[in-house]
Amino acid sequence: MNDLISDRNPLVIAAEINTIKYQTRKVLLASAIEIGRRLKEAKELLPHGEWGKWLVESCSYSKKTAEKLLRIFDAYGTQEPPNLNFTQAYILLGVPEEERAQFMAEIDVEGLSTRELQKAVKERSQALQERDQALQEKTELRQALSEQESQITQLTTERNHLKTKAEQLSKSQGEQETKAVNLEKKLESLKKSTSYEGLQKINKNLIAAQHKTNANQIAFLYESLDKTFKQLVWELSSFADKDKDTYEVYKSKVLDFLTKGLKETI
Structure with missing residues (x-):
């Protein structure tokens, strides 16, 4: 018996402690997972609005604690519980599930x-x-x-x-x-060119002929007007002794006509 006791040393004791820690850690996380499993089951069975009341009265849990346990179950409930304590497992929920294993392999989780x-x-x-x-x-x-x-x-x-x-x-x-x-x-x-000069000459002749035609027209009209005017004067003069009033009326009209015509056209 004394030999067995004497075989114990700090290294052996440390190994025993670490073994107990490891087993305790696994038990705590496994327990948290199982509690989360049952909380989820109860939540699905409870009527709407009764969840918080049931947690306090039946389990002495707050909603915050229950939500943590539910998240632990959702993350680790379908696999072998990792060698983590509850706090480590909860912190690792900040890493997406598909990347969590690689992240844990890259760092010494247990040593942190x-x-x-x-x-x-x-x-x-x-x-x-x-x-x-x-x-x-x-x-x-x-x-x-x-x-x-x-x-x-x-x-x-x-x-x-x-x-x-x-x-x-x-x-x-x-x-x-x-x-x-x-x-x-x-x-x-x-x-x-000669043709252009000829056209210019023809054009001048045409203009001169037009002017001459206009002058002849004016002369013809003047002669007609002179003849008509003389005949009008003679008729009025011969009518003066016969009807003095009519004579004066037409004399005035003739004078007005001549005056107006001269003002408008000349």
């Missing part, structure tokens, strides 16, 4: 304190957020570059179109100027 594990999970989340933000910024930058390239292409096309149009207008203007010069030369040549 609660604070160190919380820090590791937080740093991982921040790193993922920064990565996602960087990817988002990269995507936005690519989109902006794509839009810029599209605008450059569009502006280049418009510039080439305007350049082509300007060249066409310049060519058309040159052709019009050449055409105008040629027409000017033809006109000068026509003016110098």
Whole structure:
């Protein structure tokens, strides 16, 4: 008996303690998982609005504690409980399920304190957020570059179109100027030709003939007017002795007619 006692040493004792800790840890987490399983079952059976009251009266749990246990069950209830205590298992809920095993393999979870594990999970989340933000910024930058390239292409096309149009207008203007010069030369040549001089002479003769015709017309009208006026005066004079009043009336009308006609036409 004394030999057995003498075989015990600090290393053996430490091993026993760690074994008990490991077993206790597994029991605590397994117990939490099983409690969460039963809480979920009860929640599904209870009428709406009775959940909180039932927790306090039947289990002495707050809703916050119950929600933690439910989350533990949802995360670990379908697998072999990991070698974690309840707090570690709950902290690791901050890591997506599909990435949790890899994360646990990359760090020494068992060797970390609660604070160190919380820090590791937080740093991982921040790193993922920064990565996602960087990817988002990269995507936005690519989109902006794509839009810029599209605008450059569009502006280049418009510039080439305007350049082509300007060249066409310049060519058309040159052709019009050449055409105008040629027409000017033809006109000068026509003016110098005999036929042009003949046309000018004919035109002058036509104008002179027109003037002469107008003069003859005026002379004819004047002679007719003179003859008519003389006949009117003679008729009025012969009528003066016969009807003095009528004579005066028509004499006045004739004078008014002549005065008005002279004012309007001459």
